[in-house]
Amino acid sequence: MSFTEFPSRLLENAVNEFASLPGIGRKTAFRLVMNLLRRDQNEVIRFGESIIRLRSEIKYCSVCHNISDTDICNICSDTKRDRSVICVVENIQDVMAVENTRQYRGLYHVLGGIISPIDGIGPADLNIDSLEAKVQSGTINEIILALSATMEGDTTNFYLYRKLGKYNPLITTLARGVAVGDELEYTDEITLGKAINNRNPYQQ
Amino acid sequence: MSFTEFPSRLLENAVNEFASLPGIGRKTAFRLVMNLLRRDQNEVIRFGESIIRLRSEIKYCSVCHNISDTDICNICSDTKRDRSVICVVENIQDVMAVENTRQYRGLYHVLGGIISPIDGIGPADLNIDSLEAKVQSGTINEIILALSATMEGDTTNFYLYRKLGKYNPLITTLARGVAVGDELEYTDEITLGKAINNRNPYQQ
Numbered sequence: 001m002s003f004t005e006f007p008s009r010l011l012e013n014a015v016n017e018f019a020s021l022p023g024i025g026r027k028t029a030f031r032l033v034m035n036l037l038r039r040d041q042n043e044v045i046r047f048g049e050s051i052i053r054l055r056s057e058i059k060y061c062s063v064c065h066n067i068s069d070t071d072i073c074n075i076c077s078d079t080k081r082d083r084s085v086i087c088v089v090e091n092i093q094d095v096m097a098v099e100n101t102r103q104y105r106g107l108y109h110v111l112g113g114i115i116s117p118i119d120g121i122g123p124a125d126l127n128i129d130s131l132e133a134k135v136q137s138g139t140i141n142e143i144i145l146a147l148s149a150t151m152e153g154d155t156t157n158f159y160l161y162r163k164l165g166k167y168n169p170l171i172t173t174l175a176r177g178v179a180v181g182d183e184l185e186y187t188d189e190i191t192l193g194k195a196i197n198n199r200n201p202y203q204q
Numbered sequence: 205m206s207f208t209e210f211p212s213r214l215l216e217n218a219v220n221e222f223a224s225l226p227g228i229g230r231k232t233a234f235r236l237v238m239n240l241l242r243r244d245q246n247e248v249i250r251f252g253e254s255i256i257r258l259r260s261e262i263k264y265c266s267v268c269h270n271i272s273d274t275d276i277c278n279i280c281s282d283t284k285r286d287r288s289v290i291c292v293v294e295n296i297q298d299v300m301a302v303e304n305t306r307q308y309r310g311l312y313h314v315l316g317g318i319i320s321p322i323d324g325i326g327p328a329d330l331n332i333d334s335l336e337a338k339v340q341s342g343t344i345n346e347i348i349l350a351l352s353a354t355m356e357g358d359t360t361n362f363y364l365y366r367k368l369g370k371y372n373p374l375i376t377t378l379a380r381g382v383a384v385g386d387e388l389e390y391t392d393e394i395t396l397g398k399a400i401n402n403r404n405p406y407q408q
Contacts, residue, residue, distance in 0.1 A: 006300070007279070023232070031227070035225055035226055036255060044260075047255055050214075053214055056245060059212075
């Protein structure tokens with residue numbers, strides 16, 4: 001069944017919005033919308049508001065740039081964590097992935113992306129200045145470069161090593177237990193945990 | 205990656221809402237939410253509001269019970285359509301499916317379900333009284349029972365035939381036969397039997 005004509009503009013709008021999500025086709029979008037239409041009104045309002053509030057009220061930690069409900073995230077404000085180690089990751093999915101291994105008790109720094117000339121993303125687009133400031137302060141003993149095992153990850157590792165090396169912290173990278181070509185977000189937690197434990201000094 | 209801990213309650217709420225949709229697991233829900241988080245704020249507000257407005261403002265046509273933005277839907281208010289034929293369907297998806305064939309120019313009547321004792325749905329739960337009133341008015345020449353070719357569909361067809369037959373309209377059902385594109389070898393024997401019994405003169 002194609003969707004040439006909708007009996008309602010409201011229905012059509014909602015289907016179009018769902019169909020704009022990645023991996024959601026128009027048939028699936030229609031099925032999801034019909035499911036919402038059968039639900040209690042308050043439940044549907046809660047659904048819609050959860051989306052609006054997420055985007056409108058979400059904060060990013062002023063220290064590590066992780067997603068947060070507060071100005072400083074739970075991890076950065078946790079006094080039990082080792083504040084002398086910083087794990088540098090691409091995005092918040094990667095913070096969650098490393099946290100789920102339960103192998104790491106230091107802090108994070110979320111770059112907000114990865115150097116990728118093809119996508120037009122250079123160092124200036126990433127949270128690198130604030131990372132440099134932390135390292136420059138002299139309180140950091142170790143920087144763990146926990147980026148994806150891809151060309152872009154390697155490029156970013158290299159850039160950060162050159163940028164931060166002059167402050168003489170220990171710079172380590174994840175052990176290559178992570179298969180080359182795999183994205184960190186989808187790596188299973190045992191492999192990722194081993195990779196953190198087996199981290200090695202950065203080698204050019 | 206499992207999702208034991210979210211860095212933000214807002215994020216967790218949104219993921220939970222998406223994961224409550226049929227066929228959307230927690231990983232997919234998370235991916236969808238991260239997509240929304242990267243979008244422009246106004247776009248996300250529009251998304252959320254489209255859901256809320258859909259459920260809050262949607263109307264059902266007072267004549268045929270189809271979904272509608274107005275009290276009487278576009279089909280029922282279309283003076284070019286044949287008002288003496290009513291196609292009885294289970295739900296609004298079926299209205300859209302029949303409309304998309306572009307083969308039908310009469311009106312519809314949406315039952316809002318199908319008789320299914322297992323699911324506890326009886327005739328009293330469906331829009332049958334308003335259908336009877338239309339037939340009773342004497343302006344209807346033909347009732348097309350366009351319900352699913354299932355046990356529940358057959359039960360509902362039988363009920364409606366008994367209920368409406370006394371007003372002597374022409375009551376028809378959809379042709380049962382081999383679906384276009386189906387291979388004979390894989391067509392079930394009941395369908396094939398009906399297709400043989402209901403065979404038609406060959407037309408080039």
